[in-house]
Amino acid sequence: MSDILTRQQQQADESRRDFLYYATAGAAVVTTGAAIWPLIDSMNPSADVSALAVVDIDLEGVEPGSRITLKWKGKPVFIDHRTEERIAQARADDDAPMIDPEPDAERVQRPEWLVVIGVCTHLGCIPLGQGGSDPTGDWNGWFCPCHGSHYDTSGRIRKGPAPRNLDVPPYEFVSDTLVKIG
Ligand code: FES
Structure with missing residues (x-):
């Protein structure tokens, strides 16, 4: 019995370590069930060991124009609280020539929230654009300096x-601000 409890405790501890933010620009809170964990702002290598299948995040306090990064299944997930301007940029380009054509509306559940996996679909680098002073590429989205890929405000490769747009992970809005990823 005590072994089981110890193992459960270890799993819980590993789960906690996986709730890492390594870039924040707002007051989002990662939650699981009823538990709320404070944000931790360092990239702890041990966090890569375990990977949660589901992460809940409360986006209240993430201001329009802010982007946050969280970790899901060991990968960065970019959440962009898009401004009207960013939404308009994305939608105005829906019919533009694209490497991987996809309307913006099919990439978002709510126009103001873009949720994408922050892994370049070329060779897997993490694109720049989450930090306030990062380059965001020619389309004001993300820029991958590894080999020069530019993504737009919908996360589409331009x-x-x-070869592909930034992937959209499975997610759902549980409430106005609470999102379940996975
Ligand atoms: S890995 Fe992003 S451009 Fe090559």
Whole structure:
């Protein structure tokens, strides 16, 4: 019995370590069930060991124009609280020539929230654009400096060697601000 409890405790501890933010720009809180964990702002290598299948995040306090990064299944997930301007940029380009054509509306559940996996679809680098002073590429989205891929405000690949848009993970809005990823 005590072994079981110890194992459960270890799993819980590993889960906690996986709730890492390594870039924040707001007051989002990662939650699981009723538990709320404070944000931790360092990239702890031990966090890579375990990977939660489901992460809940409360986006209240993430201001329009802010982008946050969280970790899900060991990968960065970018959440962009898009401004009207970013939404308009994405939608205005729906019919533009694209490497991987996809209307913006099919990439978001709510126009103001873009949720994508922050892994370049070329060779897997993490694109820049989450930090306030990062380059965001020619389309004001994300820029992958590894080989020069530019993503737009919908996370669609617009220029460079990446073959696909940034992937959209499975997610759902549980309430106005609470999102379940996974
Ligand atoms: S990995 Fe992003 S452009 Fe090559």
